[in-house]
Amino acid sequence: MPLVRIHLPEAISPPFSTVISDVVHQALVDSFNVPPDDRFQVITRHAEGDIVCAEEFLGIRHSARVVFVQIVCAPGRTVDMKQALYARIVGQVAARTSISACDVIINLVESSRENWSFGNGLAQMAPSAIDR
Amino acid sequence: MPLVRIHLPEAISPPFSTVISDVVHQALVDSFNVPPDDRFQVITRHAEGDIVCAEEFLGIRHSARVVFVQIVCAPGRTVDMKQALYARIVGQVAARTSISACDVIINLVESSRENWSFGNGLAQMAPSAIDR
């Protein structure tokens, strides 16, 4: 169910953008119990200057290689699950790419289960669809 | 009031992208009672590999021509209205383009009426604006 948007500077090309895509998905599987085949992501690459970020916020410094990840997902995950998700995404990005843990910004937007159609024009996750 | 984002592979160029844009808007008019001139859409075209989708989810197979439609709209539509919207969008896309019904993914995000300004810096739909 999540719809993931990854905003990257153009300077971050594959294989790093592929790693970020994989890492975000695996963290959703591990921390949010998302099914492994429930993967819907959009990567948008931006010219220099089109990702705008303060040099420092909350004591964390940001470089020109900052990455924004926005995840629209179903509501109901606990704060602990969300903290686990953030830690997993950022830990893996920092371990597997040259992107700093400081440069991964994540935002969740929650949208209820009836607000999704996964093909064929059906609301597969709507309460009425699940009851059937 | 809806803000529609359509994410397409670059391979889907006009006239098909125009048909998708028209179909989504008409479905909002027909199923969500959106005024015909309340049309605000952004189309983003992505290079191959930048729309990432599982090969199959919920028994529905996806191709490289998958399209994501995200609609930010006012809250309050019923599940039936949402199901009608999905069916109308996908039915028309499949009827009028070469894109498969399997390849249309839709997500709604609901945002209250005061959260919109349609020009001139006014909150035209805020309760206080409507009461006047």
Place this chain on the structure above:
Amino acid sequence: MPLVRIHLPEAISPPFSTVISDVVHQALVDSFNVPPDDRFQVITRHAEGDIVCAEEFLGIRHSARVVFVQIVCAPGRTVDMKQALYARIVGQVAARTSISACDVIINLVESSRENWSFGNGLAQMAPSAIDR
């Protein structure tokens, strides 16, 4: 905390796109009490035809130079604060660029404080993080 998305026609290049970015941020600081260094924005530039807008809605005419601003922010601002934000953004865009006040469309999406990570994989704004 806000994540700002600015969608522009390609015809609006710097310095105007920079002014819009600055104006939106300053309005968030002034009207929403956002810290000055809490700035996270993505600018996306679209080819002609890929920002789709009715010619007129609610008596406001739109040109080919229409700009969409979507702001994901924490919930809880009053309607008055939101109206002040819209007025400030649009007043400053119209004063400092050649873009008409009619052509600035704004949408807010509210997402709770635990739904953000500002680097290092922490949920800096989650209630539990703030209590510590």
